[in-house]
Amino acid sequence: MFYTETKGELARTMPESKCCKLSEFSAIARSLGRLEMPVFEIRTENAASARKIMSFVNVIFGFKPRMRLIHGKGGRSRNQHIIQLLLGKKTLETLKGLGVMSESGSGISMENGIPWHLLSRQCCRRAYLRGVFLGRGYVQNPEKEYHMEFMTDSSEHAKGIVQLAESFNVTPKVAPRKKGYMVYVKGGDDVAQLLRVMGAHSAVLTLESVRVLRGVRGDVNRVVNCETANVTKAVNAGLSQIDAIQRIERIIGLKSLAPGLQEIAELRLANPEMTLRELGQLLSPPISKSAVNHRMRRLIHIANSLNGKMG
Numbered sequence: 001m002f003y004t005e006t007k008g009e010l011a012r013t014m015p016e017s018k019c020c021k022l023s024e025f026s027a028i029a030r031s032l033g034r035l036e037m038p039v040f041e042i043r044t045e046n047a048a049s050a051r052k053i054m055s056f057v058n059v060i061f062g063f064k065p066r067m068r069l070i071h072g073k074g075g076r077s078r079n080q081h082i083i084q085l086l087l088g089k090k091t092l093e094t095l096k097g098l099g100v101m102s103e104s105g106s107g108i109s110m111e112n113g114i115p116w117h118l119l120s121r122q123c124c125r126r127a128y129l130r131g132v133f134l135g136r137g138y139v140q141n142p143e144k145e146y147h148m149e150f151m152t153d154s155s156e157h158a159k160g161i162v163q164l165a166e167s168f169n170v171t172p173k174v175a176p177r178k179k180g181y182m183v184y185v186k187g188g189d190d191v192a193q194l195l196r197v198m199g200a201h202s203a204v205l206t207l208e209s210v211r212v213l214r215g216v217r218g219d220v221n222r223v224v225n226c227e228t229a230n231v232t233k234a235v236n237a238g239l240s241q242i243d244a245i246q247r248i249e250r251i252i253g254l255k256s257l258a259p260g261l262q263e264i265a266e267l268r269l270a271n272p273e274m275t276l277r278e279l280g281q282l283l284s285p286p287i288s289k290s291a292v293n294h295r296m297r298r299l300i301h302i303a304n305s306l307n308g309k310m311g
């Protein structure tokens with residue numbers, strides 16, 4: 001599945017620089033984290049994502065977090081990996097510094113906007129988008145539709161994601177959803193560009209090859225459908241003409257026809273596959289397609305009038 005493969009590829013892509021690790025962790029924690037005082041919890045169904053988060057925590061906070069695994073009870077429910085950080089003073093300060101949480105008079109809450117102070121470098125903006133995608137992103141199978149989305153619970157965060165994408169020449173749209181906002185792009189170019197930005201290089205290759213196939217298939221289908229329709233029409237018309245001419249021949253003989261009609265009837269029997277235009281060209285002097293058509297209609301009329309006579 002394209003989505004699962006893309007997510008797996010991005011989860012296994014480990015940024016080298018510390019700056020990017022901070023940015024990507026910030027995005028993941030902002031997207032998936034929640035406060036269960038006195039614990040900050042990050043939940044993900046994806047095992048590779050869970051390993052990545054564990055590694056980020058280790059680098060950034062300097063300790064190994066607790067991870068719990070809740071097994072899905074079959075059917076559609078999947079395993080949940082729950083990574084828990086006890087909100088000590090130091091941990092809270094770090095999370096605030098990373099733009100994941102904020103503290104005000106009313107207490108601690110999730111941050112609304114984007115931590116621009118972390119994102120002055122391009123490498124970090126890429127990492128942040130990757131984090132948002134790993135957190136709550138989705139990409140449709142390109143064989144069905146070109147569609148990529150990032151979900152977020154705040155309109156300010158949604159606007160920030162748009163701005164980030166714009167710094168890579170993609171302008172997503174935002175649509176309100178039941179729970180939050182969907183930042184999305186449609187179109188092969190935009191989806192490919194965002195995959196490239198996030199570092200999903202195999203996914204880009206898959207998408208590009210699907211695009212080529214889709215393009216070729218589309219062209220071939222258009223040509224084949226068009227030609228098939230025309231050929232079928234011509235063949236059906238030709239068959240009913242031949243049918244009529246053969247009946248005339250059987251009942252009264254082609255020689256009883258007017259010379260112009262006899263000529264075209266004989267030509268049609270000799271060249272069943274030809275178009276009316278081509279038949280017209282065989283006469284001397286040549287006659288137009290519509291003139292041939294006129295004679296064919298007269299032949300069919302004559303044949304129909306013979307219906308009662310020994311059909």
Ligand SMILES: [Zn+2]
Nearest residue numbers: 019020123124
């Ligand atoms: Zn960076």
